[in-house]
Amino acid sequence: MLFLLFAGMSASCIQKLQEDSMRILKFGGSSVGSPERIRRLLGILQDYREGGVSFAVVCSAFGGVTDQLIEMSHLAKANDKAYLKYYKDFCKRHQDAAQELLEGEELQKVQQALAENHKTLENLLLGISLVKETSTRTLDYLLSFGERNSNYIIAAAFRQMGYEAQYVDARKLIRTNSLFGRAVVHFPKTKALLQEHFAKARGTQIVTGFIASDEEGATTTLGRGGSDYTASLLAAALGAERLEIWTDVAGVLTADPRKVKSAFPIPRLSYAEAMEMSHFGAKVIYPPTIQPAMSAGIPIYIKSTFAPEKQGTLIQREADRSDEPVKGISSLDRISLLTLSGSGLIGVPGSAARLFDALARADVNIILITQGSSEHAITFAVLPEQAEQAQAAIEAAFELEMQAGMVKSVKREDDMAIVAIIGENMRYRPGIAAHLFTALGQNGINAVAIAQGSSELNISVVIPAKDERKALNALHEHFFLSEVEVRHLFIVGVGLVGSTLLEQIRQQSDSLRKHKKLEIKVIGLANSRKMLFDPDGIELDSWKERIETSGERMDMQAYVQQMKALNLRNALFVDNTATEEVPQWYAEILDNSISISTPNKVAASGPHKRYRALRQLAQ
Secondary structure, eight states: OHHHHHTTOOHHHHHHHHHSOOEEEEEOGGGGSSHHHHHHHHHHHHHHHHTTOOEEEEEOOSTTHHHHHHHHHHHHHTTOTTHHHHHHHHHHHHHHHHHHHOOHHHHHHHHHHHHHHHHHHHHHHHHHHHHTOOOHHHHHHHHHHHHHHHHHHHHHHHHHTTOOEEEEOGGGTOBBOSOTTSOOBOHHHHHHHHHHHHHHOOSEEEEESSEEEOTTOOEEEOOTTHHHHHHHHHHHHHTOSEEEEEESSSSOBSSOTTTOTTOOBOSEEEHHHHHHHHHTTOOSOOGGGGHHHHHTTOOEEEEETTOTTSOOEEEESSOOTTSOSOOEEEEEEEEEEEEEEOGGGTTOTTHHHHHHHHHHHTTOOOOEEEEOTTOSEEEEEEOHHHHHHHHHHHHHHTHHHHHTTSSOOOEEEEEEEEEEEEOGGGGGSTTHHHHHHHHHHHTTOOOOEEEEOTTOSEEEEEEEGGGHHHHHHHHHHHHHOTTSEEEEEEEEOOSHHHHHHHHHHHHHHHHHHHHSOEEEEEEEEEOSSEEEEOTTOOOTTSHHHHHHHTOEEOOHHHHHHHHHHHOOSSEEEEEOOOOSTGGGGHHHHHHTTOEEEOOOOHHHHSOHHHHHHHHHHHO
16 A cells, blocks of 8 residues: 555655654534634644644635535626625625734735635636636636635634644645546546655645646536545545544434434444445535545544544444444435336346436436345335436336336335435344334334345335434434433323323433333423423423413314324323313324323223224224
């Protein structure tokens, strides 16, 4: 590996790089979104420098700036003068940041550089508005202003703290082809340029992320996650000790915290596990960007700029056998499922090849594939925006078979989601799939399609999109929080029986958690006049005041609809009334996998046919 990394360099350069083991630190847009956040970044750099750590830094544009530049280009192309407002906001944001972070000579130098950049950007936008066109080449150049401004300011701010620091325009060091918008890096040339530069460099190098250049010197960009990619290239080319990606969360979490509030950071992941997590929705890393570091075997740390003292997540080559079998749960919340089926597929060589060739020619990306051993049907998942073109491509490819009745028309199911459990150690633990389907089944979630590779790195299940959040929480609780089971209660009737129940829950909550490993959350409450919902749980010390002050008019139909809409796992409906109205909703409640507990005798003492139907639904 050292031969590959250092090929073509002088002996003195190789010796210097080997002696100066360094870290590559990458800070994303959320870490450089404001002067206050940049000060946090500078504090981290200062701590490293004072601790004797050698490092180079890669920074993204200020948070939201890349989207702002894209919007400017769209407006300018349409000759909409509103682009000027975005342009002025862009200029002001960077000028204000410089004013707040810098002073004296450093401020003057940065102000001059910003003025030159902003004038060039202004002329570029004017040109776009005149010709009413934005080529991908022009857009790449336009987008480069975000990283160039942010890194120039940050380098100056670090110098002002008394440290030697140099702004580095990555366009001088990273060579790509001319595929503007998603350029492909020429690794040998890029390695040579990076190694030569760093062998001679003095002080901390602050390198622009995301941007590069082709052989003619034209600006290119590295696509989504481009700044991570820049950092990964540096780490691999320089044989770095480690790559640190600093973001706004303390590592890769066990699930999306926006959907699973109990998600927590994962201490360790293998490269393969990290790739799987990111493919199925984890936003902290993007798979292609870590490939160079992964190929070089360089450990990757995901850290939080806002909590640098926290451990974060270490991503390394091998999984730790002592870790839990399931490392994380991810999902894709918008997919369409298409199925090609028919007797004409059974035992016919090349059927799958024809299907996937048709999809490839239609430029359709397949997310998941599953096929039974009978070969009667092939099911696959695509993004919703590609479903129509995928369906058309398949029907064109199998037109003759469909006319002959040998193959059925493509079955398309929209509003689906994929939920996946991920972990290399699943292969060593039998019964993981059984746990997965038990957790889903207990919560009334139907598995529409299932896929698992022989590596057992992940098990993916397609479910209705409406059940995605419920499935994620049920699985997360089952695999990670099994010591404490959470029950979600919806209570109607808070008279003598109901209020006594609530008081018992309040008094015994600590004991239930400690001795029974059970947490009860009251999500919904209703009396004869008002109803109250809180997805996070109603505080039982003040429920009477809240239902009177914050409750809405009680309507049983609306109450049931809200229960269904929340779609919580381990849900229990408690009917403390003696009315005939509430039991009329039992069938609909049970049909939505919500259990019922009640002292109300009406349902059990009514017509036997209704009683049998309810018993059947409850099974």
